[in-house]
Amino acid sequence: MEFKPRNYTAERAAHALPRVCADNHPLSVSPSPHRQVDVVDHGNSDFFDPLRGLADNATVSEVQDLESTFSEASTQLPTKEWISFKRFLMQRFPASKMVSISSMSHVLMKGVKTYEKSSTSTHLEELDDPEKYSEDGVKVITRQEYVSRLHELKDEINRAWRANDRVTSLKLSIKVARLLMDTSVLHFYPTLFVLAMDIMDMVGDMVWERIKWKAEFAEDGTRICSLPENFQASDICYDAKETCNNWFCKIGSIRELLPRIYLELAILPCWRFLVDQPEDNLQRLVMMTRGLADPLASAYCRLFIAHCAQKLPSCDIGYLVKCVNDINILLMRIVSAKETTHRNSTDNKRLLFALIEPTIEYIMKCIFKDASERQVDNVLVDLGLGRNQVDLFGSLPCVSIVLHQLLKELPAEIVTSNAVEILHIIERSNDYSFDQCLNYRLLGFRLSERRSQMDIIHVAVDKVIQVVSQNNRLGEYLKVVDAYVDIVLQNQMDNHLNTILGGISNRACNKVVTEDELASLQTILVKLLTHFKCLEDVLALNHFLEILDIMYGSSRSIVNMHVLNMVTRNSYIRDPTTIQMLFEISQALHDDLDFVNVKDDDNHPAHLISRFVRMVDYGTEMERHLTFLVECRGAFGSLNELKETLVHSSNCLAIKTLKDAKKHLSFVKSCMAFSEVTLPSISAPIKQLNLYLETAEVALLCGLVSHSDGLLDSGISCLLSLDFADGSRTLADIEGILSAIQKLCSLLVMVPGNPEKGVTYSPNNILSLVNSKSWMTPGIRTRILCTILTLTATLSQNKLPYHVDNREIFGNDLLFFGDSSYLHELVSLSKSVLQSLVDAIEKEPSRAARGSMALEACNCIASSFVLSHGISPICSKLIETAKLCLSASDKYLQSTIKFLDKNLPNPMVAPSIAV
Structure with a gap:
């Protein structure tokens, strides 16, 4: 076997792509005109570019279909809002466990176990302790029984209707509506309202469908x-009108006012069968609600008016304004009523306000x-907040809770101008x-929604700061200034910012913060x-550190996490005082166990602390x-990510020392x-291995060959000890x-061979790993064996492709130049690798994968060795394996065969081989 000689410099030059100077940078904002490309769809009607909007040739029907889709969505919106609102009501006011049964609630008594309770001061006692029913007298049932009974009533109404017993359905519906007259248990009323409204809506839908059917069939x-959809009363036949009129007459004969209003509201859309302006009846119903004495019942009745009116095609909002004015008058009477010394009386009123607010x-x-x-201006005038459309927000009083909801819904431009x-009205309310x-x-948040005139903003903020400065309660102070911090910062009102921070510091000192x-301090x-x-700009603010210490x-x-995120998103941190402060912040964050377990990768405390450590720079004070x-390793020893950062930072310091x-x-x-001591404590094996390699490379660059050898040995030992349980990899x-x-094999090209252990000591250890680990596929x-084979071929060259950038360290091409034992050791290792390579390919169960592996191995051998008689049988066998597993038209296979036919000494055959 003979290694193929390589001239890396010549190969690099031969394979380099030709370079041409570009006229313009490819990312230039203004490319040359001849490089611009117009997007043309060639009249393809199937193509739609969302960035270009509707095509010019879009058909009218397509546009109309799109508009109808949006129309349907808009008509369903009130229903979705109502469902969401009902859910909000029941969540905000959870009912008490026990509910009293008044005389009008006998409809609930059927099949329900009741308890006796005294009628004396029942209203106040139920408010004080709804679960207390030990006294004898008034009957109470459990909340669940009450809810279950209402569901049963809904089913009974539905069954009676389907059985054509509409009289029974109406009678039961009236009984349900009568339940809304009972406000003895205030907390339960919203739940009762939601359940009763489901029944009222069901009844209204059934009546509507019944009359519509008589009109069409x-x-x-x-x-x-x-x-x-937009039918007129003239389109309705006589029988349908007669049936509709009969329903309204039956409901009009109900004696009690509240049930009569609710039932007519339930079938309110049915007025469309009789008149072309059904919304005219709303004014009459609004006036009828003034006859309801109970403020809670009347408020929720007006709420149902607003809900039912959404079912009409169109109507004026004047009736809703009257509802708000009527509620405002009721609340003003409650507010102005003579206060009693009884604490429960005030608490009951506050509860009543909370229940009416939705x-x-x-x-x-x-x-x-x-x-x-224009409608908004008219509404404000009708609400009594202005004499005319020019002079809005006059001097008339407004209950605070009504003003709050008004301010929440007003258009932003009205609020800012x-x-x-508005501040004057708030002050009076x-x-x-x-x-x-x-x-x-709320005013502060609304003003932040859009830019407004600077003079208005300055006057408003001045006024608010003056008012809130007179409030010594920290909680209320924070609630207000929190809403104006954004305005103050955006408009650079430094004097107000100092006032706000000073006010917080004065009110929070010597006080346990709730x-x-x-939460408010955190937001600010x-x-x-x-x-x-x-961070320096923040630290320069008066009282910032004082407030931070309070938290x-x-x-x-x-x-603390935001502080670390802020300092690590900019440049390096060089100020020693800032570094010490951030170190203490990191310690506090590290010690908070709740935040150590946060799963947000970008804002994970360990990630932020690691970024902080990475951004620290002491300059020449290495x-x-x-x-x-060292201090960070002691303080944050439990953070694996930080240990990795510490090793990186230590290696960077070593490289800086070279300069x-x-x-x-x-x-x-x-x-x-430092790195050698830190590395063993890193628990992630693959990260630990890569850090061993990085540190060995740094040691080699610094001329510490013995350190490099030790780190490489530790890295290989890490590989040898690596094991996976079944299914865990x-x-x-x-x-x-x-x-x-x-990467390890690439590094070994530069590492001087160890004469004592042998120049192939490290590659042999890698080969041992490959042959001993059962989890390796x-x-x-x-692929690993091909890498080792390439390494031995590279080490055999008279000139290595790259060397350590340190003149004191010689590569193996100089250390062992002309040494036959050196080459003999590399050849011996290569023979072992070749045998293992052939065995590994034969064990691959997948035919396609086995063919690809054979081609890869064959090309690796052909690029590493001279294609002599010793190598020829191995390549021939691998090609035969590839032929059996891959298609004959495979281009990679064809090019490999062509190369081998050109360079092999004999035609390709597949004899048995012995390496």
């Missing part, structure tokens, strides 16, 4: 007509949904229906860290930098010692090992 089932919120959404600017006037600070807070206050500090570009727990950890790495002539070899040895693991072994084994 005769009694015998013959279709009379098909009503269009009704105002939903109605406000309905008012301002798709409202034009009238910010000062100071009642306990809603925390006034939340209105100031969880809610910590994160906004500061996000706004500024470098603790998860909020402190989140801020000893101080190495000391810093500094004043540094001595002793410091490089210190860096190597993955393709990524195997590919990682293969890549590491190929034949395919991976073949």
Whole structure:
């Protein structure tokens, strides 16, 4: 066997691609005109470019179909909003475990076990302790029994309707509506409302379908007509109108006002069968609700009005404005009522406000949904917040909770242009229906939605800072200033920023900060860290570090993570004071066990700490930098990712030392010692192996051959000890090992051979690994053996393709030039590799894979050895294997055969071989 001589310099020149100077950079913003390409679809109607919009030749029908799709989606939107709103109601106000049964709730008594409770002060007692029912008197049932009974009633109504017993369905529906007159258990009322509304909607749908059927079909089932979506009352036949009118008459005869309103609202769309303007009836229904004395029941009745009105084709929003005005009047009466000294009275009122708030919120959404600017102005005037459309937000009072929902829904341009006037209204609307600070807070967020005039912003922020500075409670102070921090930062109001941070510091000192206050502090500090570009600017802010020291727990950890993320996204960190502060922050983050287990890769604490360590740069003070790495290893020893970073950083320090002539070899040895001590503690085997190779390369570059040999031995030992339990290895693991072994072989080209252990000591260890590990597949084994074969062929050359960039280290081409024993050792290793290579290919079970492996091995042998009589049988056998496994038209196979026919001394045959 004879290795093929190679001239790497000549080969590199022969295979290099010709280079041509380009007129323009390929990423240039303005390429030359002749390089521009126009996209042409050649009239292909199937092609649609989403960036070019609808094609000019798009048919009208296609556009109309698209518009109809959007139309359908928009009609379903109110229904989806209503379903979401009902779910929100039940989640926000979970019902108590026990519910009292009033005299009007006898419909629920059927088959339900009840308990007795005293009627004395039932309302207040249920509020104080809903689960307490030990006293005798008023009957109570469990919440689940109440809900189950309502579901049963819904099923009974449905069954009666399907049995054509519509009188029974109506009677049961009236009984359900009567339940809404009972507000004795305030917490349960939203749940009762949602369950009852499901029944009301079901009844309304059944009545609608019944009348629509009578309008379209005769009694015998013959279709009379098909009503269009926008039908008129004149399109409806007499029988259908008579049936519809009968339903409204029956509902109009209900004695109680509340059930009468609810049932008519349930069938409100049926007015379309009688009149062309069904929305005119809404004004009458709104006026009827003024007869409801209970504020909670009347508010939720108005909520149902807003819901049912969405089912009409179109209607004016004036009736909704009246609903809000009526609720506002009711709440003003409650607010202005004489306060009692009884604590429960105030608590009950606050609970009542909280229960009514969702009704105002939903109605406000309905008012301002798709409202034009003129309609918005009219609404504000109708709500009493302006004398005319020019003078908006006048001096009329508004209950705080109503103002909050109004402010939430107003268009952003109205809010920004009238910010000062809105502030005056907030200042006057100071009642306990809603925390006034939340209105100031909401205004801040609304002002942040869009840019507004600087003079308005300055006046508004000045006013808010003056008002909130008079509040000494930290929680309320934080809620308000949090909403204005973005505005202050965007408009560079440094004086206000200092005022805000000083106010926080003064109110938080000598005080235990609550969880809610910590959350607000966290938000404010994160906004500061996000706004500024470098940490020094943040640290220069007055009171920032004081506020940071106040924080603790998860909020402190989140801020710490943002600090680390901020400093590591920019340039290197060189200031010693900053480094020490960040080291302490990293320690605190490392010690928080909850955050050590975070699974977000980009913001994982270990990742952030590693990035911080990687970005530290002590400049010429390399000893101080190495000391810093030692401190990090002691402080963050449990973070595997950090250990990898420490080894990388230590190796970088060693390389930097080479560029500094004043540094001595002793410091490089210190860096190597640090890496050698750190490497064994890295748990990921493949990463550990790659770091061993990296460190060995650095040691070799620094002239520390003995260190390099020791690190390579450790890396190979790591490979030899590597094992996988059955089923535990993955393709990524195997590919990682293969890549590491190929890198190791590339490195061994530069490493001087060890005369004591033999120049093939390391390649022999790799071969031993290949032959001993059962988890290696034949395919991976073949690729590794080809790599070893290429290594031996490279080491046999009179001039190696590359050398260590260190004049004091000689390559094997100089150390063993003309040494026959050196070549004999390489040939001996190659024979062992060849035999193992043939065996590995024969063990591959897949025919296609076996053929590809044979071709790969054959080409590797042909490029490594002179194609003599000793090599010819091996190549012939591999080609025969490839022929049996691959198609005769395989181009790789054909080119390989052509090459071998040209270079082999004899025609290709496949005799038995003995290597």
